[in-house]
Amino acid sequence: MTIPAKDMETINEQISKSPSYSTVKQWVSEFKKGRVSTSDGPRSGRPVEVTTPDMIEKIHQIVLGDRRLKVREIAETCKMSYERVQHILHQHLHMEKLCARWVPRLLTVDQKLIRKNTSIVATAKINDLKFELMPHxxxxxxxxxxxxxxxxxxxxxxxxxxxxxxxxxxxxxxxxxxxxxxxxxxxxxxxxxxxxxxxxxxxxxxxxx
Structure with missing residues (x-):
């Protein structure tokens, strides 16, 4: 059965809005432990609902200091909920975790230029060695x-x-x-x-x- 292109766009849009696998896995684990609500429970220290520029910057500096930290470890350090820290990382800092390291999701102009120049040099070397370049x-x-x-x-x-x-x-x-x-x-x-x-x-x- 062939799905119309318009329907596929709708499906892809819904998928993009769905929670990530790690988020779903985290909630499944919580519910298995007896949790019955998706709302954040009361915590000591700084209110979890506050997402201030200072807190965003603090989390940013923590990640830059150790890009291998887990969301849970950052949450414990900042006394915030797991979900709130994850929201800040993805929505405010635009970061994704690749190969166990946090990296910017959106590349800067300089980063794009470096990638482009590296690709040009690599392609030139491949041609110089007479290798056949297959479609990527x-x-x-x-x-x-x-x-x-x-x-x-x-x-x-x-x-x-x-x-x-x-x-x-x-x-x-x-x-x-x-x-x-x-x-x-x-x-x-x-x-x-x-x-x-x-x-x-x-x-x-x-x-x-």
């Missing part, structure tokens, strides 16, 4: 081995660990990868062929497994 597909985490089998396991292994600085993180991650048997990498690459075939059979749709 949309971001496909289901077809990138690092996304579907390598990094998820790394994130589980890092769960609950704390590091004093970047050097400790780099050393820990390098040690993690060095201890993996070569069969782990081989099996991950081999599963890619199955995912390619399934993607083709699904007409380009995302592959779950």
């Amino acid at each position: 597909p949309p971001y496909s985490p289901d077809l990138a081995p690092s996304d579907y089998f390598l990094f998820p396991n790394l994130k589980k292994w890092l769960g609950g660990k704390r590091f004093a600085d970047n050097e400790e993180v780099i050393e820990a991650v390098n040690g993690y990868f060095e201890e993996l048997d070569e069969s782990v990498y081989r099996d991950g690459i081999n599963r890619l062929e199955h995912r390619y075939e399934k993607c083709i059979s699904l007409g380009g749709d995302y592959v779950e497994k």
Whole structure:
């Protein structure tokens, strides 16, 4: 069945307004613990409903100081609700969390220029080496081995660990990868062929497994 383009626009608009997976997961966890309301409960300290320029700036500085902090940790530091901090991060600071780090969602003019110049240099080098440049597909985490089998396991292994600085993180991650048997990498690459075939059979749709 083919969905009319107008209906697809409406569907995509509704999806864009829906809560993120992490937000839904957080609420499911809260309701399983016995929570029956979506309203913020009473808290000590600064009122959670106040979103002032000073508080926005404070959260901004906290994130710039450590881009790997979790929303919960920021909320505890500022004595605000999880939802309010998340709102400030997304709606006021326009930040998204990518690869466990908070980054600006909207690129500045300088950032766009750097990306453009880097792409020009990379393209020139590819042409100089006589490599064939293939069309770049949309971001496909289901077809990138690092996304579907390598990094998820790394994130589980890092769960609950704390590091004093970047050097400790780099050393820990390098040690993690060095201890993996070569069969782990081989099996991950081999599963890619199955995912390619399934993607083709699904007409380009995302592959779950």
